[in-house]
Amino acid sequence: MSVGSAVHDRVVAAGSSSSRVIVHVDLDCFYAQVEMISNPELKGKPLGVQQKFLVVTCNYEARELGVKKLMNVRDAKEKCPQLVLVNGEDLTRYREISYKVTELLEEFSPVVERLGFDENFVDLTEMVEKRLQQLPSDDLSALTVSGHVYNDQSINLHDVLHIRLLVGSQIAAEMREAMYNQLGLTGCAGVASNKLLAKLVSGIFKPNQQTVLLPESSQDLIHSLKHIKEMPGIGYKTAKRLEALGISNVHDLQTVSSKILEKELGIPIAQRIQKLSFGEDNSPVTPSGPPQSFSEEESLKKCSSEVEAKSKIQELLASLLNRVCQDGRKPHTIRLTIRRYSSEKYCSRESRQCSIPSHLIQKLRTGSYDAMTPMVDILMKLFRSMVNVKMPFHLTLLSVCFCNLKSLTTTKKGTIDYYLTPSSSTTSCSGKHSFKMKDTHMED
DNA sequence: TGGGGTTAT
DNA sequence: ATAACCC
Numbered sequence: 001m002s003v004g005s006a007v008h009d010r011v012v013a014a015g016s017s018s019s020r021v022i023v024h025v026d027l028d029c030f031y032a033q034v035e036m037i038s039n040p041e042l043k044g045k046p047l048g049v050q051q052k053f054l055v056v057t058c059n060y061e062a063r064e065l066g067v068k069k070l071m072n073v074r075d076a077k078e079k080c081p082q083l084v085l086v087n088g089e090d091l092t093r094y095r096e097i098s099y100k101v102t103e104l105l106e107e108f109s110p111v112v113e114r115l116g117f118d119e120n121f122v123d124l125t126e127m128v129e130k131r132l133q134q135l136p137s138d139d140l141s142a143l144t145v146s147g148h149v150y151n152d153q154s155i156n157l158h159d160v161l162h163i164r165l166l167v168g169s170q171i172a173a174e175m176r177e178a179m180y181n182q183l184g185l186t187g188c189a190g191v192a193s194n195k196l197l198a199k200l201v202s203g204i205f206k207p208n209q210q211t212v213l214l215p216e217s218s219q220d221l222i223h224s225l226k227h228i229k230e231m232p233g234i235g236y237k238t239a240k241r242l243e244a245l246g247i248s249n250v251h252d253l254q255t256v257s258s259k260i261l262e263k264e265l266g267i268p269i270a271q272r273i274q275k276l277s278f279g280e281d282n283s284p285v286t287p288s289g290p291p292q293s294f295s296e297e298e299s300l301k302k303c304s305s306e307v308e309a310k311s312k313i314q315e316l317l318a319s320l321l322n323r324v325c326q327d328g329r330k331p332h333t334i335r336l337t338i339r340r341y342s343s344e345k346y347c348s349r350e351s352r353q354c355s356i357p358s359h360l361i362q363k364l365r366t367g368s369y370d371a372m373t374p375m376v377d378i379l380m381k382l383f384r385s386m387v388n389v390k391m392p393f394h395l396t397l398l399s400v401c402f403c404n405l406k407s408l409t410t411t412k413k414g415t416i417d418y419y420l421t422p423s424s425s426t427t428s429c430s431g432k433h434s435f436k437m438k439d440t441h442m443e444d
Numbered sequence: 445t446g447g448g449g450t451t452a453t
Numbered sequence: 454a455t456a457a458c459c460c
Contacts, residue, residue, distance in 0.1 A: 030460095051446040070445060091447065116449065116460025235458050268452090269457095288450090297447055335454095347445085351454065399447090 019161060021124040021168040022285060024198035025105065025175060027187040028207040030118035032059040034094055035086050037184050046080055048073075049088035052299060056088060060207055089298075091117075101185065102288070104178055108171065114288040118187075121195050122175075123285040128167045146173035147189070147210035150201055151217040161215055165191055169212040176210065196281035197221060199232055218279040222250050233276050241265065253277035290405075294323050294331070297399030302341070306380075306389045309398060313379050314372075316400040321364065321371060324402050330361050331402035334375070336382040339397035349397070352382040355404075 027033065031049040036042045036059065046062035048055040055076045058067045066079040076083055088094070098117040105112045111123040140157045146169040149155065155162050172189040179185045189210035190202025200221055201213040213221055225231060227248060229239040245264060247253050254277045261270040275281065296316040303309055313336070324331055335353035342348075356378075363371040379400065387393050 054445055056446060072445085089447075095448085114449085114460095119460065233458075237457065292450075295448070299446065349455085353454080397446095 019125075019164070020193055021128045021164050022192060022195055022198040023122050023124055023168060023172045023175070024190045024192075024195065024202040025101075025120045025122065025172070025179075025187055026189070026199075026202050027101065027118040027179075027185055029057050029059050030098070030185075031057045031088050031094055032062075033185055034097055035088070038093065039086075042084060042086070046083050048076055048083050048085045050085045051087070051089050055083075055085070058083075097183065097185070100183055101179060104182060105175060108175055108178075111285050111287050113285045119199075121198065121285045124168045124171050124191075125164075127171060128164050131167050131171075132163065143167070145212060146170045147212065148205050150204060150211050150213045151220055153214050153217050155214070161193070165193070165212050165214060169210065172210050172212075176208075192218075194279075194281040195283055195285065196232060196276055197279055200225075222277065222279045225250055228253055228277070231273070231276055234273055238265065238269070238273065250277050290327065290329070292405065293401055293403035294320055294327070294405075295335075295399055295401035295403075296320050297337070297397060299339075299397045300395065303395040303398065304393055306383070309383055309387075309395065310376065310380060312398045313383070313400060314376055316398065317372065317375055317379065318369070320400055320402055321369065321375075324364055325367050327405075328365075329405040329407045330364060331405050332356055332361065333402070333404035334378065334382075335401040335403065336379050336386070337397070337399040337401065338383075338386055338395050341394035341396050349399075350386055352385050353401075353403075354378065354382065 032047050035047060035049060044061065046059065046065050046067065048058040048062055048067055050056070050073060053073050055067060055069070055071045055073055057069050058076075062076075062080060062083055065083070067076045067083060071079075073085070094117055098114075102112055102114055102120055105120050105122050109122055109124060109127050113121040115121065140163060143157065143163065143166055145155060145166045155166060157163065168191040172191050176187060176189055179187060186208040188202045188206060188208065190198045190200070190204070190213070191210070192198040192201050192213040193215060197213050197218055201211045204211045222231075227239075228234050228242060228250060229236070231250070234242070241264060242248070242253065245256070245260065247256055253274060256274075258270065258274060261274060264270070265273070296319050298312060298316065300312070303312065332355055333353055334356050335351050337349050337351040339347070339349050356375075360371050360374055383389075387395070
């Protein structure tokens with residue numbers, strides 16, 4: 001064996017080039033937990049959170065009685081007549097607590113990626129390295145894993161990869177403790193060498209438990225999936241196309257000719273999902289930071305007149321103006337989205353967007369509703385560009401989105417830009433981005 | 445199927 | 454602007 005090869009092996013083993021420690025943190029039935037914190041009398045009862053005619057999530061008491069996520073309210077009540085329902089269409093409190101969780105995790109390590117409101121990935125690689133370097137005397141014998149080990153695989157204290165994941169499991173336990181002590185929330189965690197595996201393993205022991213995956217068991221984990229649709233990254237459409245090729249389980253996807261796969265899905269998707277089928281995922285944990293967009297939507301039984309649409313749009317916009325104002329950054333683009341009634345074309349939406357005139361952008365920050373009327377006018381123009389209001393129509397969803405958010409001080413790849421203009425005033429808004437903000441003019 | 449989000453094309 | 458993915 002050459003020296004060069006030995007050195008390379010050690011670099012790889014030490015993880016400086018390829019081996020990472022990732023944790024996936026997944027809150028237990030998040031909306032239901034938030035509701036039980038808001039109203040402790042709900043604790044112990046079967047609880048469902050309702051949006052329109054759906055029970056979007058429920059606590060474990062309800063699950064034991066047969067209620068499932070995204071179940072029809074009628075079916076749920078039939079299965080479980082004692083089910084208590086609370087309305088969860090207003091996401092404000094969920095969103096606020098969701099960001100508190102992310103901020104808490106960021107205190108452990110700043111690299112935190114959100115996935116929806118109730119899941120986060122954290123790259124623990126650096127933190128684990130630091131802890132190992134600060135171990136008193138290289139005495140590994142005192143190290144113990146926290147929580148479950150997938151497959152009950154035994155830990156080899158002489159294997160550096162095992163040791164690193166074990167330290168990751170200890171950090172995961174500290175994170176869950178902190179979430180419970182500081183926010184009153186329980187959740188699961190999965191620790192593994194990449195995001196895919198961390199996410200898959202976090203769901204193995206379910207509520208309020210954690211699991212670590214050691215590399216020797218990664219094939220068992222991915223082969224435990226009954227169908228490729230359970231692979232994160234393979235959605236409804238891709239699963240259908242794969243099925244048409246006769247590919248339905250992980251083994252099929254691992255062994256199908258990559259040329260055939262590339263021809264059907266295109267090279268980037270084909271290569272990515274075939275790697276996923278082997279449990280390989282080199283995608284980084286990308287810090288989410290503040291949101292890229294703010295949107296509010298409402299699904300409707302039937303919206304068939306312009307005045308009806310206008311009043312819904314006004315409602316959506318009023319809530320959004322509050323949110324945008326509190327955030328402190330300024331959106332430069334506004335978008336209106338609709339869904340037309342048409343039994344077929346599953347979930348198809350149409351949208352129109354335009355940039356927001358700079359004089360309106362300024363008014364967004366004032367906390368008053370000066371921006372309301374002109375914004376509604378803009379939105380109604382977008383509306384009429386999609387919907388011929390002289391003809392009959394039937395819409396089942398309206399959504400308004402602010403995006404293309406620009407900060408007063410933006411940090412991009414190490415550079416800091418300050419945008420300042422003369423006239424300024426303090427505002428009633430108290431977002432964390434909004435201290436001492438000055439008005440700006442930016443390219444648009 | 446709700447009421448959100450993201451990235452890629 | 455849409456389509457795909459995630460929850």
